Amino acid sequence: METNITWQQLIDEYFFAKPLRSASEWSYTKVFKSFVHYMGPLSCPNDVTYHKVLAWRRFLLKEKKLSGRTWNNKVAHMRAIFNYGIQRGLLHYDENPFNNSVVKPDKKRKKTLTQAQIEYAYQIMEQYENQENTGLGLKYSRCALFPAWFWLTILDTLYYTGIRQNQLLHIRLNDVDLREGQIRLITEGCKNHKEHYVPVISFLRPRLTCLMEKAQSEGLKGNDRLFNIALFTGKDPAIGDDMDSPQVRAFFRRLSKECQFAISPHRFRHTLATEMMKMPEQNLHMAQSVLGHSNMKSTLEYVENDIAVMGRALEAQFMQIKAAHARSIYSGLTKNR
DSSP: OOSSOOHHHHHHHHHHHSOOOHHHHHHHHHHHHHHHHHHOTTOOGGGOOHHHHHHHHHIIIIISOOOHHHHHHHHHHHHHHHHHHHHTTSSOOSSOTTTTOOOOOOOOOOOOOOHHHHHHHHHHHHHHHHHHHTTGGGGGTTSTTOSHHHHHHHHHHHHHHOOOHHHHHHOBGGGEETTTTEEEEOGGGOTTSOOEEEEOOTTTHHHHHHHHHHHHHTTOOTTSBSSOTHHHHOSSOSSOTTOOOHHHHHHHHHHHHHHTSOOOHHHHHHHHHHHHHHSTTOOHHHHHHHHTOSSHHHHHHHOOOOHHHHHHHHHHHHHHHHHHHHHHHHHHHHHTO
């Protein structure tokens, strides 16, 4: 049995044994490093105790003000690594120290965008696009919002499909079929590892068509990533092996600053799900299909109760109650005559 395995050896062994995606390895590494930093440079994996795990939990929840959901995510990652270490005899624990440490997460509203916010974001980007078209944009080429036409295409794709950022960055040129009006989302980019398709609606088609034409003129091949800004700027590849994109982060950070409210790829996704469920002709199964969820529970988490709809429902309910009560009173009065 290994009694003095190092942190690096443990995470290396775990990644060697588990066929994880690059993005998943990145997530595990981020959580792992944060815990190692908390434990200190002289510690090793076999120094962890249940009490230290709870102390870390208290530190993150009380001092760092992290949410219960974020904490539970960290626990899930660390528990998986330690389970592997224990099973392989790399760690000496009888029980995983991360067991029984999850908390009940607060039920918060999903972060969505109002229609006014979406329109305002588009207005800002269209102003930059106008500068670009008149040549004024050359002075601001270092700005994260340029090339504006490219970022507007990304906004369109996120807004009109509700896909995740990771799915967007995995889209290849030959995944887009404009003739059939669909985009294939390959398994590598999907959270549930299931390939599915989303439609190309009329609002998305113009900018998406333009992007594909420009990409092909730049020599993009069928299996090349379509939403790679480096193709149009001549800079280093914008998408790493882990499908991380500093340029995408920089774009949404700058756009949020310009708009003076937070805007992100996932807020478009939340918004689409919520808006779909406000429409009476839609249903949960349709929203589930569009979002690509494996189970209904995931879809329900994306859906907010519409206050206006709730108000109308309560209004109608109490109108019926009061009408029924009035009828009963009237009936009683007539019987007593």
